[in-house]
Amino acid sequence: MTRTTPARPVSVETVFPELAAHRGRTTRLHPRPGRPGLRDSHIGGPMLWPDDEPWPVCHEPHRRETEGYAPDEIRSARAAGARPRSRPWHGAGSPGEDGPVPFVGLAQFFRRDIPGLAPGPDGADLVQLFRCPSPHGPHAERRYHLRWRQAAETERAERFLAAPPEVPLLGREHELPEPCVLHPAEVDTYPWAEDDTLPAPLIARIDAWDDARAAEHGPDAPSYQHDLSIPPGWRVGGFPSWASTGPMAVDCAACATPMRLLLTAEGHETDGGSHSWVPLEDRDPSVRGRASVRGGPSVARPTRLHFGRDRDLHVFTCPTDPGHPPRWVLA
Template sequence: MTRTTPARPVSVEAVFPELADHRGRTTRLHPRPGRPGMRDSHVGGPMLWPEAEPWPVCKETHQRETEGYTPDEIRRARAADVWPRRQPWPGTGTPGEDGPVPLMGIAQFFQRDVPGLAAGPDGADLVQLFRCPFTHGPYLERRYRLRWRGAEETEQAERFLAVPPEVPLLAWEHELPEPCVLHPEEVDTCPWAEDDTLPAPLIARIEAWDDAQAAEHGPDAPNYQSDLSIPPGWRVGGFPSWASTGPMAIGCASCATPMRLLLTAGCNEMDAGSHSWAPLEDRDPSLRGKDSIQGGRSVAQPTRLRFGRNHDLHVFTCPADPAHPPQWVLS
């Protein structure tokens, strides 16, 4: 099934015509729980991984844990719509505390499936996203990794890894992604309005308009940041949202070129302030507003993943040389 973003509550360029010069495009991925295959673009599904190639691991020292959830227990609990049981770590401490642990496959995207997905090094058209299942250091930092591939060449491998290695316990239920199929949809988007993301006079007008809308229509009035600029959830390309940190200049550590947003991984596909973006296919047409949204958690939090404290994870790459190291920004 396709997913269709509703028309915006207000035509943003009718209110602010100068935004036409700043308009962009983003591809909303609309993940929904399903059974993707290794040759599909997905979140949480099986990776297209040649059997002869070593699975990626994290070799750093990890934060010690005392309890956790087995991946299979998480899967059974989700199927039964109950909460999984915590249990003590086996042995003396966190698996991999003093050695490598297998990374968790989070998502993979083929350029053939996802409009607007930038190419990787040497024109690579398949990107795979991994995360270490454990935290690092006193600030509980996370480690992510991108693996770029040529899809056609990879698909010619003789054998593929059927079951990737995984750690026996996870510290949190939300470390395990729910397998999700994607429903890519290109939509218009406008920049976040703060600091120097747009001309200062335009940002002042946007803020004044927001205030006037709230004064006239109350808390449910359309808001630029929530309803008119950047859609929530998983998306490719477009503009980053800066709700938690404020705008940041992201330059390549190798060559200082301003980096571009490759993709955004979101904890939620919508929340109380962004429900206007919920697709038409997930709504009851007889109802209005957020009361019309159907599907519960499978629509609002389909991947079950969390990034930071319910932030967006922005992945930036270098447009001058995609082989340069990416940058990971929580906002």
């Protein structure tokens, strides 16, 4: 089903004409629980992975856990609309103490499905995103892995991996993504308005406009950051949001070039401040405002994933050489 972003409650370029020079495009992915296939762009579905190629694993030490959730029991509980039961870790304890930990496949995107996806090394047009299921160190840091492929070449493999390796227990239920099909749709987007992301006089005018709207119409009045600049949820390209950290300089570690945003992963597709972005197909047309949103968790948190403390995971790549190491920023 098509997903249509509603018209913005205010024409931002009418209020701030100079924003036209900063306009960008982002592809909203609109994941919804489903049954994606090997050759589909998806979140949480089966990876297009040749059977003779080693699955990525994390070799670093991992933080010790005392209990966790079996992946198959998580799947069964979700199908039944219930919560999975936690189990104690037996034997040596945490995954990783007895050997490498297999990464969890989070998503794969083909440029044939998402034209806005930036090309990878040597024009690669398929990207696959992975996360280690276990935290690292005292600050529970995460490790991610990005694999680029030539889609046509990969699809010629004789056999594909039927079931990737999994750890017996996951520390949190939200480590396991729910298989989701995508409904890509491009929308206009504008930079986060803070620090030097836009000219200082323009940011001052945006802030003053937001304050005046809130004073006149109350806290639910549309605002630039929530309603007019950057949509929530999984998206490809566009501008990063900086709600938790404030804007950061993200430069390539190999060549110091400012990096570009490849994709953003987010645990929630909507929240109290961003409900205006919910697609028309997920609304009750007879009701206005936040109450019109329907679909429950399948719309609000379809992938079941979390990133940090409900932050955005921004994946950056080098525009000069996409083969340079990517950077992962929680914001």
